Amino acid sequence: MATQDNERALITTEVQTESTDRSDRPDETVLEARTLDVYYGEDQALTDVSIEIPEHKVTAIIGPSGCGKSTFLRSINRMNDQIDACRVDGELSFHGKNVYDDDVDPVALRRKIGQVFQKPNPFPKSIYDNVAYGLRVQGELDEGGMDDAVEEALRGAALWDEVEGKLDSSGLDLSGGQQQRLCIARAIATDPEVILMDEPTSALDPVAASKIEDLIDELVEEYTVVIVTHNMQQAARISDRTAVFLTGGSLVEEDDTATIFEDPRDDRVEDYITGKFG
Numbered sequence: 001m002a003t004q005d006n007e008r009a010l011i012t013t014e015v016q017t018e019s020t021d022r023s024d025r026p027d028e029t030v031l032e033a034r035t036l037d038v039y040y041g042e043d044q045a046l047t048d049v050s051i052e053i054p055e056h057k058v059t060a061i062i063g064p065s066g067c068g069k070s071t072f073l074r075s076i077n078r079m080n081d082q083i084d085a086c087r088v089d090g091e092l093s094f095h096g097k098n099v100y101d102d103d104v105d106p107v108a109l110r111r112k113i114g115q116v117f118q119k120p121n122p123f124p125k126s127i128y129d130n131v132a133y134g135l136r137v138q139g140e141l142d143e144g145g146m147d148d149a150v151e152e153a154l155r156g157a158a159l160w161d162e163v164e165g166k167l168d169s170s171g172l173d174l175s176g177g178q179q180q181r182l183c184i185a186r187a188i189a190t191d192p193e194v195i196l197m198d199e200p201t202s203a204l205d206p207v208a209a210s211k212i213e214d215l216i217d218e219l220v221e222e223y224t225v226v227i228v229t230h231n232m233q234q235a236a237r238i239s240d241r242t243a244v245f246l247t248g249g250s251l252v253e254e255d256d257t258a259t260i261f262e263d264p265r266d267d268r269v270e271d272y273i274t275g276k277f278g
């Protein structure tokens, strides 16, 4: 028992500092899954998942490999549509509207619910064009407006100071951490409400990862962030809410991050966060 407490203490010591405490914000639900099941062919990847995700907070999705974290993330903005074998039952609503209704345009949905992936994936284009890409598709801005919007997105992603003056250079010439911030700039350029992040720091060195964590803390002032992470210390550091998925694709517990790490209700969650499995 003492060992277990010590192990847990390693994690709980890093649960949010006061400067990142957003607990006084009202919990407006922006996304809600209700009895969500997701299948790949005959195999079920998510089972009866119900969760409400509050606005302007960071929600971390944690759990062992293969428990359906990425599948859940992709089901929020219908990225799973691109997988032929994938089938979704149940409801996933964004501001109360089921995103799987026939009248929802997935492209418009993804503009509102952007995504950042594990491996930075800038386009083989200039820094400027990476950020301008989505805005050009929207086609609403003249040249001056585009310049301003690109600068704003790069500032929002804490990259402007490092790339000002070399916006014509290739996005691929940036460091890994800078590339990931460029991808975040690309995601926020189209003015989304939600940013989904699938292990956004796992391919980065600790310094670059720490910059992204600081950035997430700033982004949540304007956006709602849902982040999948294998790194429990990271979840404890940066998230307000934590949802724990376990094998079989079930959401076993979801609560304030401090409660999940300090006083979980479910023994399996306790075992998972103290490193007994996963």
Ligand SMILES: Nc1ncnc2c1ncn2[C@@H]1O[C@H](COP(=O)(O)OP(=O)(O)OP(=O)(O)O)[C@@H](O)[C@H]1O
Binding pocket: 040, 045, 063, 064, 065, 066, 067, 068, 069, 070, 071, 072, 083, 085
């Ligand atoms: N494109 C796909 N086609 C078929 N099965 C898939 C596909 N993507 C995921 N799966 C299966 O769905 C289950 C959940 O996978 P998913 O990638 O969502 O889990 P995860 O928790 O994100 O895993 P990890 O932590 O290893 O990234 C796994 O059994 C996986 O093999």
